[in-house]
Amino acid sequence: MKELFLYNWQVRHDWYQWCEGVPEEELLKKRTGGVGGILETLFHIIDVEWSWIRIMHGKPDFQEKFEEYNTLERVRELDAVFHQEVSAFVQNWEDRYEDNVVPDVEGIEWEERYTWGEIMRHTIAHEIHHIGQISVWARELGKKPVSANFIGRGLGNAKG
Amino acid sequence: MKELFLYNWQVRHDWYQWCEGVPEEELLKKRTGGVGGILETLFHIIDVEWSWIRIMHGKPDFQEKFEEYNTLERVRELDAVFHQEVSAFVQNWEDRYEDNVVPDVEGIEWEERYTWGEIMRHTIAHEIHHIGQISVWARELGKKPVSANFIGRGLGNAKG
DSSP states (O other), X not given: OHHHHHHHHHHHHHHHHHHHTSOHHHHHSOOSSSSSSHHHHHHHHHHHHHHHHHHHTTOOOOOOOXXXXXXXXXXXXXXXXXXXXXXXXXXXXXXXXXXXXXXXXXXXXXXXXXXXHHHHHHHHHHHHHHHHHHHHHHHHTTOOOOOOOSTTSSOTTOOO | OHHHHHHHHHXXXXXXXXXXXXXXXXXXXXXXXXXXXXXHHHHHHHHHHHHHHXXXXXXOOOOOXXXXXXXXXXXHHHHHHHHHHHHHHHHTOOGGGTTOBOOOOTTOOOSSOOBHHHHHHHHHHHHHHHHHHHHHHHHHTTOOOOOOOSTTSSOTTOOO
């Protein structure tokens, strides 16, 4: 489980670096598909990742608006704050948590009680999917996207 | 490991169904990002998935061209053929295969010997990434894309 989170974090940080070479108006420009544009989609990814980690512990999810975080610097800062909690959870993941069931959370009406394993995979796939969308927008800007390769990132022995 | 493959297969089949409602010229149209267009990217996904499964066993990868498979029907047929081998491998996956190292394969010069675990995760991420690209193109066509959600697909207890 852990390896695909490590992959997502590497790729996301590569994208932050990529964003450094792109004018802010292009990062903020509304685009087709995804969530708003490049930076808002990155914001959405970190919001969703953190929110699900919180929800598994019965804590309320993130409710703030992108308008409060609409610069690359602020998104990175928010990521750094959230990452402490997210990383601690992922690094301490154990297979026996797989079938834990999502608890009651204020403000959420569960139609179905997802398992923790299901939520972890949802979070992984969610980020990869949105990064794929950003890669199309990168090409539309005439720029080479960040590599989406999992191989070649030194993640072959991330177990334990 | 298995769950994210099951997810990819479900999503891919949802996309085949989605394609049924789209004119063939739109499926074949060259687009920005991804691999060629919608149908060629789907073809690429199944090519890459099958090729890596073969490579782990020291067998040569898929070398055929999209031009031989450029209808939805042919892509689905190819998928069905490949799926037998892919599915058997994934369903029989065991954690002890994680650190197996990719063998010699005719025609490939390895710069680095990837582990089987690494290759499996590469294959998973590869598909999700490309599906994200297709979802942008769907919106460009004015159509709602297939859901990328992992939750809600009954994949919470796919272990074992």
